[in-house]
Amino acid sequence: MSVEQKASIASFGGKLLKLSHKSETVGTEMNFNLYLPPQATKEGAKGIPVLVWLSGLTCTADNCSEKGFFQHRASEKGIAVLYPDTSPRGAKIEGEDESYDFGSGAGFYVDATAEPWSKNYKMYSYVTKELPSVVFKEFKQLDSSRVSISGHSMGGHGALSLFLKNPGMYKSVSAFAPIANPLNCPWGEKAFKGYFGEQDWKTKGAEHDSTELLKKWKGGDLDILIEIGTGDNFYKQKQLLPENFAEAAKSIGQEKGVNIRYQPDYDHSYFTMASFADDHVDHAAKHLSV
Amino acid sequence: MSVEQKASIASFGGKLLKLSHKSETVGTEMNFNLYLPPQATKEGAKGIPVLVWLSGLTCTADNCSEKGFFQHRASEKGIAVLYPDTSPRGAKIEGEDESYDFGSGAGFYVDATAEPWSKNYKMYSYVTKELPSVVFKEFKQLDSSRVSISGHSMGGHGALSLFLKNPGMYKSVSAFAPIANPLNCPWGEKAFKGYFGEQDWKTKGAEHDSTELLKKWKGGDLDILIEIGTGDNFYKQKQLLPENFAEAAKSIGQEKGVNIRYQPDYDHSYFTMASFADDHVDHAAKHLSV
Numbered sequence: 001m002s003v004e005q006k007a008s009i010a011s012f013g014g015k016l017l018k019l020s021h022k023s024e025t026v027g028t029e030m031n032f033n034l035y036l037p038p039q040a041t042k043e044g045a046k047g048i049p050v051l052v053w054l055s056g057l058t059c060t061a062d063n064c065s066e067k068g069f070f071q072h073r074a075s076e077k078g079i080a081v082l083y084p085d086t087s088p089r090g091a092k093i094e095g096e097d098e099s100y101d102f103g104s105g106a107g108f109y110v111d112a113t114a115e116p117w118s119k120n121y122k123m124y125s126y127v128t129k130e131l132p133s134v135v136f137k138e139f140k141q142l143d144s145s146r147v148s149i150s151g152h153s154m155g156g157h158g159a160l161s162l163f164l165k166n167p168g169m170y171k172s173v174s175a176f177a178p179i180a181n182p183l184n185c186p187w188g189e190k191a192f193k194g195y196f197g198e199q200d201w202k203t204k205g206a207e208h209d210s211t212e213l214l215k216k217w218k219g220g221d222l223d224i225l226i227e228i229g230t231g232d233n234f235y236k237q238k239q240l241l242p243e244n245f246a247e248a249a250k251s252i253g254q255e256k257g258v259n260i261r262y263q264p265d266y267d268h269s270y271f272t273m274a275s276f277a278d279d280h281v282d283h284a285a286k287h288l289s290v
Numbered sequence: 291m292s293v294e295q296k297a298s299i300a301s302f303g304g305k306l307l308k309l310s311h312k313s314e315t316v317g318t319e320m321n322f323n324l325y326l327p328p329q330a331t332k333e334g335a336k337g338i339p340v341l342v343w344l345s346g347l348t349c350t351a352d353n354c355s356e357k358g359f360f361q362h363r364a365s366e367k368g369i370a371v372l373y374p375d376t377s378p379r380g381a382k383i384e385g386e387d388e389s390y391d392f393g394s395g396a397g398f399y400v401d402a403t404a405e406p407w408s409k410n411y412k413m414y415s416y417v418t419k420e421l422p423s424v425v426f427k428e429f430k431q432l433d434s435s436r437v438s439i440s441g442h443s444m445g446g447h448g449a450l451s452l453f454l455k456n457p458g459m460y461k462s463v464s465a466f467a468p469i470a471n472p473l474n475c476p477w478g479e480k481a482f483k484g485y486f487g488e489q490d491w492k493t494k495g496a497e498h499d500s501t502e503l504l505k506k507w508k509g510g511d512l513d514i515l516i517e518i519g520t521g522d523n524f525y526k527q528k529q530l531l532p533e534n535f536a537e538a539a540k541s542i543g544q545e546k547g548v549n550i551r552y553q554p555d556y557d558h559s560y561f562t563m564a565s566f567a568d569d570h571v572d573h574a575a576k577h578l579s580v
Contacts (some may be wrong), residue, residue, distance in 0.1 A: 265298075274301070275303070
């Protein structure tokens with residue numbers, strides 16, 4: 001469970017650490033990044049809250065660290081940002097690297113049950129259990145009781161579903177261009193069929209589908225911030241389906257708890273995340289009491 | 291001279307345009323990016339000042355557009371940011387693509403006089419004359435009388451030398467990790483020998499060496515902001531030599547006009563630029579009267 005530090009990069013007054021560890025959950029070496037704001041690098045620092053950022057298809061821990069601009073406001077607010085990878089790497093499963101939207105770089109934040117993926121592709125357990133355990137053990141200045149989550153696209157699905165499946169685990173959630181109803185879009189269908197099998201994909205998928213989870217939400221008043229760019233081709237191609245998520249919110253009387261901002265012309269890229277990163281860090285900060 | 295728009299990307303309320311044109315100066319198709327802040331995209335917009343950003347070795351117009359975060363404050367201040375490429379592309383000169391620090395991606399913002407480079411490698415004239423002419427003709431809302439310049443590494447050399455060679459052309463200059471005395475470092479010696487020839491590189495190089503130019507400066511009080519990361523390996527390897535630039539400032543009584551900030555631990559990467567981008571846009575804004 002020991003963490004190896006591969007790099008420490010000065011960023012906005014704090015440090016972006018590039019780290020790796022041998023994951024027992026997924027069975028491979030896993031890279032992740034951790035941004036420590038200046039408040040977390042001082043002698044005797046403690047009680048630093050954490051924002052977990054889940055990236056989208058094809059990404060590693062690096063993309064958002066470099067292009068998402070979250071460090072800007074996280075530095076001001078004194079929030080650490082944890083950037084996990086998006087799948088196991090080098091599990092040596094046949095076909096693992098063939099698709100951009102399945103296998104490596106596309107773990108979908110579920111625990112696979114179908115062969116040959118079930119041994120390694122356990123990103124749900126990895127992100128909710130092992131990685132936090134490793135991080136909070138290694139970085140004592142971080143506050144395990146104050147964690148928020150956000151993400152983009154596949155990572156937006158991850159953020160919403162992890163939040164909704166685990167009431168109380170995260171203080172808040174927000175998302176950019178989330179795959180909000182994977183059961184009903186091509187990306188989600190392919191991933192769920194692959195990771196859960198042709199037999200079970202609908203029932204098991206429903207346990208990870210944010211729209212389905214929201215319909216059953218009993219965790220109290222919500223305050224979810226979602227950014228959708230109207231110029232996002234994947235939104236236009238109905239891979240994201242935020243309208244279904246909004247409808248589910250309405251069905252449980254939580255329409256005021258789901259703030260979907262449709263941003264004119266913005267696309268699916270990190271330019272959109274950078275443009276609204278401050279707002280999403282502020283959203284987390286509010287719920288993390290900073 | 292017509293400009294082709296390849297993409298328009300929403301960014302911080304404005305538009306990042308990816309553009310290209312056939313350059314008469316360098317003889318190849320040239321890509322460049324232009325960030326239009328929200329103030330510049332409104333009907334009837336006019337008088338928008340411009341910050342020219344010159345990138346470093348191996349970069350294109352894209353690197354700083356994606357990772358530098360100049361758009362963040364430029365959007366707030368209403369400043370356009372012009373990102374030229376760093377060299378001609380596809381000039382089909384033998385050896386052009388062999389080195390990371392010479393040829394393509396490494397034009398050094400000079401007009402080459404030695405064969406076989408002299409026909410195409412005219413980035414000095416391209417950046418100071420042709421590109422502004424093309425841009426101000428195409429984008430009437432920009433104010434050609436209010437232009438500042440900044441850059442990184444090779445582009446920091448470019449920004450400083452273009453400013454010092456052309457009093458009045460730019461309202462202000464700043465730089466990150468500039469190659470401040472190329473005559474006396476390996477990068478500069480290689481580039482100047484290549485572009486000016488073994489015979490002439492010292493005399494011709496002196497006309498583009500910021501430290502040499504500063505010694506002869508007669509343009510009035512300076513206000514130059516320079517960022518140097520003390521963790522920058524190229525600084526440690528004496529490729530940048532900001533101390534020589536500071537010494538030159540002192541020799542002409544302009545030590546107060548050259549503010550070199552040594553930032554602990556910061557490296558040569560875009561993480562450093564992102565961290566201080568706001569400050570450099572503010573520096574330009576002050577001189578651009580916004």
